[in-house]
Structure formats: C-alpha cells, structure tokens
Amino acid sequence: MKWRNKAKIRAHELWKIGSGLLSTKHPVLAHIIPMRRCNLACTYCNEYDDFSPPVPIDEMLRRVDKLGDLGTSIVTISGGEPTLHPELDAIIARIRKRGMIAGLITNGYFLTPERIQKLNACGLQHLQISIDNVKPDRVSKKSLKVLESKLRNLAEHAEFFVNINSVIGSGIDQPEDAVEVANGAVELGFSTTLGIIHDGAGKLVPLSAREMSVYDRLRQQGKKSYARFTGFREDLAHGKPHSWRCRAGARYLYICEDGLVHLCSQQRGYPGTALAEYTKEDLRREFDTPKTCARYCTVACVQIVGLIDNWRAPQKGDPYVSQRADDPKPVMAARQSQGTSSVEREHQQV
Template structure:
C-alpha cells in the first residue's frame, strides 16, 4: 500500500535536497520524547522505571521546537511515555505543524477522548495508537484489563471527528502468524484505520520482560506466514515495500541508526531509540561523536536480532530512492 501522497511528496522532496547537498547522514524522522511518565506499565517497555524526579519532568515546547529545527527532519514522532500527559502537547503539535512538519502523535489512547477537543484535523497530522493484538493479547501486553476497548473507542471517536488514525502493533515470540493476521485484519477491515505500522519486538534494555523478544529467523517466519495469500497487499501499511520485504527475509539491509534519532529529556540518545550508550547535547554532536561503525549485526551482539523499523526503515527508504523500479513501487504500492 502506497503512503499518503502528501507524505510521499514531502519525504521525496526532502531526500532530493539531501542528495543535492551531498549529506551522508541525515534524519528521516525524529522521535521526540517530551516526558517519560506514562499511565500504563507495558511489559515490553521500561520508561516508567526512571526515578520519580525524572518522571515528573516535562520538556518545554521551545526545547522541542529547537531540537526538531536543529536536525531538520520532515517528520516528527511525538512519543514518550504517554504524550497526552504533557500539559502543552497540543501547543507543541500546533507549532510543529506551523513549521511544515508531518506530525505523528503516539498514544495508548486511554486519555485521547479527554484531550481530543484540543486538536484539529490536519493533512500533516495523525494519531498513532498502540494496538498490540486483540483484546486479551493487548490487555496482557499493557498489564491492564479494559485498555483495548478504551483504545478502540478512542480510535472511533478520532475518526468520527475527521482525524487520520494510524496504529502501531509490536509482535513478540508468543505471537503466532494467526495472531498477526487477526489484529491487522480487524484494524484494516473492521476499524478501517488509515495506516498500519508493525514492528518485531526487540529487547529494549529497560523492558521488565526480556524473554519475549523475537530473533531474526523467528521474525522472518512470522511475517512470511502472516503476509502470505495476498494479505500483505490488502493491508494499508505505513511502511516502504522494501522494509516489508526485509521483515519477510526477501531482502537484507544494514542498520541506519542515525535515520530516526531519538531526543528526550536526557538529550540525543546514542545510537538509537532502543540502546542508550550515552547522550549528545546536539544532533550534530550525535552525528560527529557516535562510533556508528561499532553498531549493527556482527559488530554489537545487542544488534544481532534487531529488525526494528527505527533502524531498518531508513535503509529501505534510501534503497528505494536509489532504484527507479522501487520508487515506482513505493508510489503505486505494487
């Protein structure tokens, strides 16, 4: 499935500019974490394990804007923690939209109905709701009953109000191909969300449950079976075709960790969202002082089973623009 035309054009124009400037390293998306606090305690995360003094902190809007403008990425993912717990998240979103950014606000959606009136539909804005399976599986993942139903109702309210709604689903080693099929069919066909994003579970170092993450071969087998019988083509994925090929094992890439940098209350995280090997005070410092060649499969054992989109989607996108065939495939979704 092709990306929305306005987003495809925005990214395409940006990439052409980077090529003309002969920049070797540049961000496609910047992930901003304006807080670590959350109203849930998910098994595959660990943000709320920060000290109470850190969990109380909220990043000023001006600091967010400065970080986004410094790195220059055309897309911004507002994450956390739970962004809707930030008292200025609506102002933050508005300021980024004014600057021509495509903004995705990631949320577990529990607080969405309460805050929906603060936002207005915009062609460059989408909600990204985390749905990690159908009711039983999702509620187990977030360690709280009833959250799935709350999230689904919030999605319906947001769509009825005219917003674009994406979903993000993470799959673990206790998920079967049928689990993947069932939730994606429900989100795509029944709930009719605008875009689906998926990710194989990776061992985020602060996650309380470290025994549920997928290895490379497990990931390939899972998505090969889930994508079979034409299902991949019908699902409205928020991914490049080459990244989906990568998940199936039909293509292989090296990681591009600088492609989706993460900025939080601690600074620019080295080398990526999933690994915290220190922090840089500026994006340029992150680029200049991180030993990028030390990361990736065969270089750092922590990277050996990672197939997460934060590292490999940028590689797939860059490979797409380097091929006329793949560029046409990106536009048509075929």
C-alpha cells in the same frame, strides 16, 4: 479524513523524502520524549516509568527548534505516554511551524473526540497506536476491546493519518489476536503495520512456531501498510540477519527526556551528547559509523529510515559495538521446537 488534508500531508511527505534523498547532511526522523511517565505498565516495556514529571514546555520548544536547525524532516513524539504532557499541542504546533512533519505515538487511552479535535487544530499529521491483543491479559492492556471507542473516535474526527501497529512476539496469551487487530483497523480505514518484538538492546526476540504462523498469515493477506518496505521483517521473522547500514545518530535521532541524543530507544547511552550541542560533524561521524547491533535489529523506525541510504557508499568509520550483540539463532531454535512463547520482562516492542 478529508481528501484535501490527505493530499496536503502526502505532498509535504514527498517534499521531505526528496530532500532526504538529495542530501545526507541532515536527520530524516527524530523521536522526542516530552513525558517518560505512562498510565500503563506493559510487562515487555523498558521505555516508561510511573513518576516522571513532564519536560517543561520551554525546553521542549528549544529542542524542536534545534531539530529544525539541523534540517530534520520528521519529528515523532513518543514516551512514556505523550498525551499526558499538558502542553503537547504546543510541541506539535512548533514542529509544524518549523516546517517538519509531526507524528505522535500513543496508547490511545485519552483520545476523546475533543482531544482529537485539538490534535487536528495544532496540525498533527500522523498518529500511531500499537495494539497488542483483543482482550487485556497479564502482558498488556493495550487491547482492541478497550480501545474500540477510541478507534471509532479517530475514524470519525481525525484529520491526520492513523496507523495501527499489531505486535507479534510480545508473549500475549493469544498471538492470533494480531490478525483481528489488523482486520479491524483496515475496516475503519486505517493503515496497519506488523511489529516484531525486540529485547532491551533492540535485537530480535525469536518467534515461536505459533507466532510464525500468525506472521505468515498476516503477510499473505497483504494489508495496506504505512511502511511498504518490509524485507527486513521477512528476514528477521525467519531468524536471518538483515544486511543493511544503520544510520542512527545521523539520519535517525532518539532524544530522551533529558535532552540527550542516543542511537535509539534500545541503545541509550551512546553518543549521549546533549542535543543543544549536537553538530553537523556529529551527524557525519554517525552516518559513517557501522553498528554491530544492526544485523538482528527489529527497531522498525530506524530500519525504515535506513532504506533511504542503503544504496550509498559503505560505512568506513570505527564500529559502534553494542553491549548486547549476541546471535539470537540458538534461542530461536529452542523456541520454535517448543512452539510456545515466553518473553522476558525487559522485552520491548517495535
């Protein structure tokens, strides 16, 4: 990645982060879903199907414009698999035209040199790939060996930042693979993060003793990270509740393929308001609303956004009560005593 592009992106980020610190009246990060369909079927994932058509481009552009009107700083395109959308480049270009930072989360399968050049041309600034293991297994085909050529393509051609997210707790056969994935990413010049698996409500899935050993090893290596504030992961990895103020619905928005605003991918259904009708009053209400699911939440994007406002006044609204706010510690004790990993089908990665 050329230093000029790197400097431009970083300057844009600093400006947007600064505006987020100065005012609480706008979203910092929004995830949009232009394509629910995915070419893979990871056993832990509850965010895809194998049949949905792409959201029409005119509708996606209206949603991007609405996020711009709300003052959103960053828009990340997710899925499903967003690179299956035939007009993805136009969505990215519209995000940039409205002055927002453009990000993309993909499984990486379609990242040919030609596709990467198109992402450069439309102005993509950040891309993330989650890699679950070294070789494909019964849980996931998002594997280092499968994606090696795609990662080399990115290293050679990408003019945007690339982050590789290793995942711990997904139930793969070899959790130690996360170390090799992280090391390989750093060798190619990418940043790395470590995600902790969560269930269908966004809550901690307790790590086994073997997985904890891998987590500790990666933490001690101190690899460079796209998100350097990892205190919440430290608490959660050890089964401790994390004390923070979730600002989902205000500073973070999850907009599904139907154009509805949700707290996050794992708390779909609330508030359930159409993005087209979402107002500054909705943002203020959710900014002040405590969420009972927050204590054991491992949805990293929401946690990281929350860091901006954790120092502000306590939330005083009526709490949002998660439908699945049970305490995971009894399960953790059982799994750590067994020293093995067994993940339910509904579990979803960070």
